[in-house]
Amino acid sequence: MANENRFLVRKVAVLGSGVMGSQIAAHLANANVEVILFDLTSKEGHPNSIVQKSLAFLQKLEPTPFSVKSKVNYITAANYDNDINLLEQCDLIIEAISERMDWKKDLYSKVSSKIASHAIFATNTSGLSIQSLSEVLPSHLRKNFCGIHFFNPPRYMTLVEIIPQKETDAKTLDQLEAFLTTTLGKGVIRAKDTPNFIANRIGVFSMLATMYHTDKFHLGFDTVDALTGTSIGRAKSATYRTLDVVGIDTLAHVIKTMGDTLPNDPWHSIFKVPNWIQTLISKGAVGQKAGAGVYKKNGKEIHVLDLELQNYRLSKQEVDPSVEAILKIKDPSEKFKQLIKSDNPQAQFLWSIFRDLFHYCSVQLQDISENARDLDLAIRWGYGWSMGPFETWQAAGWKLITEAINNDIASGKSITNTPLPTWVTDQNRVAVHFAEGSYSPTKKINEERRKLPVYLRQHYPEKVLGEKHSYGETIFENDGVRLWNIDPDIAVLSFKSKMHAIGSDVLDGVIESVKVAEKNFKGLVLWQTESPFSAGANLAQVTQALQTNNFTILETMVKRFQEASMALKHSLIPTVAAVQGLALGGGCEFVMHCSKAVAALETYMGLVEVGVGLLPAGGGCKEFALRASREAKGGNIFPFLQRYFENIAMAKVSRSAEDAKELGYLRPSDTIIFNPNELLYVATAEAKGMYESGYRPPLKSRDIIVTGKGGIATFKAALVNMLAGGFISEHDFEIGKKVATILGGGEIEQGNMVTDEWLLELEYRFFMELLKTNKTQQRIEFMLKNGKPLRN
Known part of the structure; x- marks a missing residue:
């Protein structure tokens, strides 16, 4: 029907x-x-x-x-x-x-x-x-x-x-x-049909309150940005940098709309465009699109508008050390206690902008949103905050914050003396978000999420504070991974390491999980409970071994890496990688070896080992040589290989999952989806479909046609030119030669056929050679300390 x-x-x-x-x-x-x-x-x-x-x-x-x-x-x-x-x-x-x-x-x-x-x-x-x-x-x-x-x-x-x-x-x-x-x-x-809906109503109010208190506490715009960015879980562009990006003229228009359409809002007195903004607009300095706004670039220097000087000065972004110490406190309740009692103007400024935000959200919630969860998610998704206003309030202690707001209303410190709603001050209230739902002031209940059929595709939707996810039944676990299931037919493998980095415990876990899943399930899905998929090899573990000159551990680790990749590739049940966010280095190699990948559109894949002075040795080079051989279909392999060589030598990272297909990290047959919350659902369905169609893994390759010495010589010639032109360093040149040798299949005659094992052995040999060089060791150390590559 x-x-x-x-x-x-x-x-x-x-x-x-x-x-x-x-x-x-x-x-x-x-x-x-x-x-x-x-x-x-x-x-x-x-x-x-x-x-x-x-x-x-x-x-x-x-x-x-x-x-x-x-x-x-x-x-x-x-x-x-x-x-x-x-x-x-x-x-x-x-x-x-x-x-x-x-x-x-x-x-x-x-x-x-x-x-x-x-x-x-x-x-x-x-x-x-x-x-x-x-x-x-x-x-x-x-x-x-x-x-x-x-x-x-x-x-x-x-x-x-x-x-x-x-x-x-x-x-x-x-x-x-x-x-x-x-x-x-x-x-x-x-959202309800009220001016500016939910996210902009709250987000723009927050910006206006921040501007009001910037003036009141006589703070510089750069200082406010240092205080209101990532240190309080908000976007890196903080307040005034965001204003430049959005466009000062655009914000002025939105403020005017709020002023015109919300005459009865108790905070109406701050819904006006400050004079300094009017002046900037009249000069055409409306932000990034005009080359100047609150900030402007002067050569390589960033300058900021200083209202006292009536001119631009060098941006300094100075946070008082005592306030910095408060912001580093992990316990939200203790952090807010310290902010509230500190007499430092920067601390008082921060408490004031939070207090007014909480006050505003609680008074307006009933009019603009169905419940507290919708408001919090709207702000997180629309403004890039790590927690919504009600989540922050709840985490800091409902009663503590409520009492502090009431004290400020009574002493005239808050912008308006409008009382907090009775549901906020109710003696029994300790939170708004609970496992069973979030508070709705209209319905006076904790409202569940909407039950539309589309949400059955999201096994684990993004949760708010107070909501719980239970990730199925544990089947196998070690220090690095957990193998579990919610579907009786499909096992799910998740990494437990930071950024899902791959160390010895993860490698052992992958190899064991494939064995367990083969015996008991129809498919295995690699899926992380949060982004990213994997930032690659655990460099801290590599450094530890290097410091003690323990190359035996490192040799074992590389061999185990190759074993784990090949276990995923040749498993008797389908293995499906469910990928989102970063899938770099070893993470990318795991995806390349699974029977299939299901990737969220925002997937950034790449074999980036060159950045730390190494080359892919978890089967990445081998897989590219194999793919080029298959794609050439008996014709000239070199053009196919060239693309893959560039990917590795230039550490190319895809700008989307579609781009990952064009670069060859994903196969044409891999599936791309748009909602990362649906990854596990789709990957599970793919694994089942493959199993039901009588899945058999590919056999180990014995017929990989390679370019041999001829292809290697062509790659080396290109590297010589890049070195002469100053595009790469001497060490990059050495790495490039080794990558070229593996992709070419070693110093053998053109047209020869080689096996998987042959190429894996070349990867292993050259990887270990590079690991023993000073320059590679310097690159690894630099990356760990600074989070960016050293080009030595």
Whole structure:
């Protein structure tokens, strides 16, 4: 029987090719959705030249909105005068023109007669009333009309807010949420139709409160950024740097909207654009896009605006040592106690911005959000904070913070004397997030997560403080790994090390887990309970062995690495790597050896061993030589090998999972998905499907055709040129020669066939030779200390 509720998306129209519209179109194209990108008809040149210019700009933008460059070909340029009939073919239409109610309504009048009755029509507004916008639509379109608010940049930011109006059909919202979640990989929050919705309402308030207290405590913008970035679990760009990135003119517009639309908000007195911002706008210094804002670059130096000097000065970012010590306290409750009682102005500033944020969130929660979880996730996903406001409050001790806020309200220190809601001060309240749900002030219950079918694909959704995940039944465990299951047929292997680095205990664990899984399960999935997949070999363990000159341990480790990779490749049950985030060095090699990979779009893979003076020796070189031999199909191997040589010699890391396919780290048959929360679900299904189709592992290769001396000589010639041109160092040259020798199959005649074991032996030999050199040892030490490569 046909499923009446299926929302099939063949084609999407995006109306407006500005910064947001064009990037939303790019992300749809990433997901293999055909997009028609509309804008006004150009008065000069080609009628579509406005859209064409936007697409040209997109291709230069960093970070890149496209997963691979070719995705731009899925976007068709169009204009309203000549191409409006194309809208009839679209299943989803996203309007993303400027934030002007009159312009949007005017456009709706123009396009509404061309929108198919089944299509969802959504406006990407960051704060306008969805109800008011819907009023110009014919009644039959209103049931499919809602707000859809992407965050910039749409490819990378998790959050999308969906905002219904009074007539939006519940089914429309469910269908749109499922499409955004699986196809585009987003975290969807349903917001109420209130000005600026949830994330911007709270995020912009937080920014305004920070500006207010910057002035009150006479702090420099650079000092505030040093205080409000990663040290308090927020984005690296902190406050004023974020302002420059977003655009000072954009923020001024959002502040004005808040001032105009929220006259009764108790904090209304701070909803105004500060004079210094007006001055910057009048000078055109609106941030990064204009080359100057709060900050500007002066040669290599960063200068910051100083309001007392009325000019720019060198940015210093000085945090008082006593405040720095408080911020390093691990226990949130102790940290806040110290901030509250300190009389240092920087500590008082930090407590004030947190106090006002908590105060504001608790007073506004009922009006803007269904529950505390939605508000916290909206801020985490939309602003890149590691914890939401209510999570932070709960972690610091509900009663402690509530009492401190009440004291400040009573003594007139807070911005408004509006009392905390009664649900906050309830004697029995110790938290808002619990295992069974998060507090909803409207319903006066702890509300569970929504039970849409799409969320059955997420075994372990991103949790908020107070929620618990139990990761199945343990089958086998050692210091490095845990083998467990939730599905009776599939075993899951997770690493326990920091950044999921691969040391001896992980290698032993992988080898043992394959044996256990072969006996008892239909498939084995490598999946980490959080990102990244793996940052590669455990360098600390390597350094320890080097310091005691214990090369026997290192020789054993390399052999075990190769054994683990080959165990994954030749296991009698399918092994599936479920990858997201970094998969570097040995982590990348494990993925390459599994029967299949399921990779989240945001996967950054690479064989980066050159950076620490080494080469891939967990089978990475061997696998590339094998793939080149197969791809050449009896023809010239060299062009295929060349790409792989460049990957290793230049330590190339993919910019997406699609890019990893183009670089050859992933195979054409590997699966790419957009929502990392669905990785385990899809990988489990893939493993089962492979088993049910009578899976047999590949046999060990005995027929790898290699280029031998001829190919090696060609690679060496290229390295000589790079050395002469100053592109690589002497040590890079030595490493490059060794990589070339392995990929070429050793100093043998061209066209010879070699085995897996032959190539693995070359990897092992050259790896150990490099490990004994001073320069490689210096690189490893430098990487451990500084987290970046040394080019010696």
